[in-house]
Amino acid sequence: MAENNPFPGENNTGHVWDDNLRELKNPPPRWWMLAFWASVAFWVGYAILYPMWPIGQEPTQGVLGWSQMKEYAEGVEQITAKRAQFEEKLAGMTADQIIADPGLKEYTLASAKVLFGDNCRACHGSGGAGNPGYPVLADDDWLYGGTTGKIQESIAAGRKGVMTAHEKVLSPVEVDTLANWAVQMNDTAGAGGSPEGWALFKSKGCTACHGEKANGHVVDLPNGDFVSVGAANLADGIWRFEPGGFESAKHTILYGVNQTNVPGTRDAVMPVWGPDPTRGGVAKLGPEEIKKLVVYVHEFGGGQ
Amino acid sequence: MSMSDTRQHQAAVDALYDEAEHWHVNTGGETIHAKRIRGRWRTIKWMTASVWLIFFLGPYLRWDGRQAVLFDIPNRQYHLFGVTILPQDFWMLSLLLLFFAILLAVVTALVGRVWCGFFCFQTVWTDIFTWIEEWLEGTPPQRRKLDQAPLSRAKVRIKLTKHLLWILIGFFTGFSFVAWFSDAPALWGAFFLGQANSAVYISVTLFTVGTYILAGYLREQTCFWLCPYARIQGVMLDKTTIVPTYDERRGEPRGRVKKGETEASRTNGDCVDCKQCVAVCPTGIDIRQGQQEGCITCALCIDACDEVMEKVGRPRGLIRYASLDEFAGQAPKALLKRPRVWVYATILVVALSGIFYGMSSLDAIDLKVLHERAPLFVTLSDGSIQNKYTLKMLNKMPEELAVRISVSGPEGLKLIGAEAPVVIHAGGVTPAMVFVKVPKRHLKKAQEPIRFRVEATRPDGLVVESERTSVFVGPDR
Known part of the structure; x- marks a missing residue:
């Protein structure tokens, strides 16, 4: 190949197609090489700073000590700190007092929406719409009473008519x-x-x-x-x-x-959500959570 | 012509040709050092360029205790004097862009690249930059000489001053741009205390560097190779468009004024081939080659040629604003008989009417009604049907409003939860949860329209209001 190169001295690889189509050995442009070495430098820096090499059970940890779980924990900490000011106030208040305070009520409703979704919605429907056999919570018909006190009783101790x-x-x-x-x-x-x-x-x-x-x-x-x-x-x-x-x-x-x-x-059974005597006093929901749910259910539109 | 007149005349012509050696057509190889001369179009150019003062001074205008024009991106509010525009009113922006796009097209179709020659920031900033250059370094020949001169203390001082001034202008350009998006006086403090947003520093830096490079170095090359508009304009011009044009019939055959030749005996055309038109051209083209991509129709060659014609005692207007039709000997077509004018004007009017409609129908309060879907309705113990709504009320006024809520719809309806007015702070959205109760017997269909109305009284006694129709859902009938 190289011995019968038809284009000698032009820095080609010696590969020639269709008589004159050939591959040259020109270096890549300067900017391209700069970017290439910059990305290599970045990669080296990254490998030192962050978790990288999968050696053994755990990858190398990196000198920054960063991890996704730490970042997640920090995020949780931040949101907990943000909520703390509200939670502290709620702790000393009754459900009726919370309902009377527009700002705290709004916070409680937003917070209890998740609780309701996790624990109550399966039977009572989202928004307390009810399901066949399970009472509508958004109406004004309360067989056990619709005051915050009575609702609290119903959630904490359960009901079985x-x-x-x-x-x-x-x-x-x-x-x-x-x-x-x-x-x-x-x-x-x-x-x-x-x-x-x-x-x-x-x-x-x-x-x-x-x-x-x-x-x-x-x-x-x-x-x-x-x-x-x-x-x-x-x-x-x-x-x-x-x-x-x-x-x-x-x-x-x-x-x-x-x-x-x-x-x-x-x-027709409403389970016990507070401390359950038949299970040695173990509670599915704490008193603060129940209080939030009381506010949430009361505000569906039928609370008394 | 007397002897002394002739001599004077000859001297002026000789001086022109001495200079003419310097001027040739721009091919991008070297910096254009355009000659600056006074003239009618030069004056007009300064006036049109001064429109950009608004860009620099605008952010400092105040209105009702805040910046008059503020594009507040973090809060998604756009203040234009007394009007506050929110993202939901943004359809007007598309009309505004349409308006300016068509305005550009119509102006170009009628009188050429007026935007390029008189208003474009690239032209104006380059003009200012070269003006500084001339002030510091002198006339174009002096500038060329300085560029070629060996490094000296004087050269460094002059060049350094120039570049510093350029960068300063670049900085002011960037800062002024950012000031439209942030409270301007506060921005000055925050900027130099290092407390401004990182986006501010990035924008200002980009603008500073961009201005410095574009107006300091790239200059007319931007118009040649970067700007798409220079390429598009070819399809916008037609034979009726008036642009600065060289009158070939009058000028050709061009030729130097020969010694001893009188006006009566000359065989050449009016063009004396002094290349003054090339000398003053900021993009370095020769207008005598006809309309071309590089011509930004700034009309400075008209000033230059008129001055020369005056000197050599020939009529002005060898280069003038004229259309191809005019040179072909046709009478200019009346403005209103050109279909382009009608089509463009129609689009302009439609876009403007849309904007006016939008601006005049901006509510002081914006009401959104969300009907609760879980559950859609609730049957109450007295047999009536209850629906739940969340009203989202947006206050576009600069002061707090106490909003009264009312509703109209099916007979016997009762609104619950809106007994007291709802207070919304300025520029804020406040949700209010309300219930509407209707006796079952008054519901004719499973869904009935229901209209919410909110109103508030402003401190000056003016009542502002907003209405929105929603639906009242009951059991299937």
């Missing part, structure tokens, strides 16, 4: 009458139940749990609170168990709620 199965207690006609009455009550928000229905409701002992006015209040207290066992409010436009209506109401009457050994019984 009970209703007897009436399959063997009532005749089919009676069940139909009561179910029809419940539908009428629901349609009219408690104003227009049939007299037969009311008569059955009172004579069959329903008032013991649902109350004299069928609104779920066993006793109304002078301060506006009420005592309840969590029985559904039959005198309003909201169904405790979706989809509501005649068949649904009939099902609840027949098989009850949370009955053992009754197939088809309604399942």
Whole structure:
């Protein structure tokens, strides 16, 4: 090749194609070489300063001692420090006081959104929209009371309402009458139940749990609170168990709620989120977290 | 012509030719040292260049206790005197850019590269830089001599002063640019205390270096090789466009004024081939070769030629603003009979009307209504339907506003959570959560329109307001 080079003395590699197409050995431009050596220098510096060589179990650590986990920890520290000023204030306040303070309320709502999403949304739906069988939290129907105190109780200690199965207690006609009455009550928000229905409701002992006015209040207290066992409010436009209506109401009457050994019984349990006596006092959520959730749930639009 | 007149005349012509040896066409090989002469167009050029004073002084104008024109990027607010423009009003910027693009096109189509010759920052800054050069180093021949002279104390002093002044101008250019984006008086302090943002230092440095290189060294080469507009202008000009043009019929055959030749006996055209037009040209071209890429139509050759024509006793206007049609002997076409004028004017008017509409319809309060989607609606125990809304209210006024919220929509609706006015601080967005309750029987459809209205009273008693339509969702019917 080199011996019969048709273009001698022009610094080519001796490779010639198509008679005159050849490869030259010109050096790259100066700027290119400068950039090349600068990037090599950068690489060397980087290898010294940062983790680099995968030797053994751990890579070389670099003289700066930088690591992603450290950077992450620093980031967490920074955000915790930013939140500290709010968290300190929240610690000494009740849920009602927080709601009264617009700035702190906004902070609490933003903070509790994550808690609600992690712990509550699976059943109660995002925004407290509810799911079949799980109560809507955004409405103003509170079977156990909608004050911050009552909501706190519901979250911390859990709730488990009970209703007897009436399959063997009532005749089919009676069940139909009561179910029809419940539908009428629901349609009219408690104003227009049939007299037969009311008569059955009172004579069959329903008032013991649902109350004299069928609104779920066993006793109304002078301060506006009420005592309840969590029985559904039959005198309003909201169904405790979706989809509501005649068949649904009939099902609840027949098989009850949370009955053992009754197939088809309604399942309705709010777990314990605070200290749980059955688990040796272990709590899923701390008191501050529960307080934030109380504010969050109260502010869905139905809090009292 | 008397004897002394003739002698005087001859002396002037001789002086011109002595000088002419220096002037030749620019091929980029050496620095252009253009000659500076007085004249009508030179004066106009100074006046148009002074428009750039706005660039330097503008940031110091105050309005309502703040900078009159401030492009506040960190806060996403753009203040133009009494008006505050927010990112959502930015569609107007596209119209503004369209307006200026078309303005450039229409001006070029009618009278050539007026932007290049009289307004362009490259032209103006180069003009200032060479003006400083002339002031320090003298006329073009003196400058050339100094460039070739061996290093001496005087040369170093002169050159150093020049470059320092150039860099200073570059710095002021960069600083003034940044001052449009930051409070100018505060920026001065922060800049020299080392407390300004790193973006400020980077921008100022880039501008300083850029100005120094572009106006100090690259100069007309920028127009030749960097600027796309020089290449585009070819398609914008037509036969009716008036640009500085050499009158070939009058000038040719060009030739030197011969000794003893009288005006009556000469055989040459009007052009005396003194190359003064080349001498004064900042881009170093010869206008006698016709309209060309390098010509920025600054009209300085017109001044030069007129002066020579005066000296040699021939009529002015051998180089003048004229169109190709005019040289072809055609009457200039009336402005309004040219379709370009109509098309460009229409686009200009449309863009301007859009901007005026935008500016006049800027609200003092901007209202956005977000309808809660989880849940879409809630049935309440009394059977009515409740929807939740987040109102995002933006206050574009310079003072705090107490905003009253009201709503209109389906019969029997009740607004909850907006009993007290919501206070929004100046330039801020405040969200307000409200509930609207409607009895079920009043809902005719699953979705009904609902209109929110916010209003506030300014300190001067003027009521500002904003409205927005949203939706009220109920159960399917």
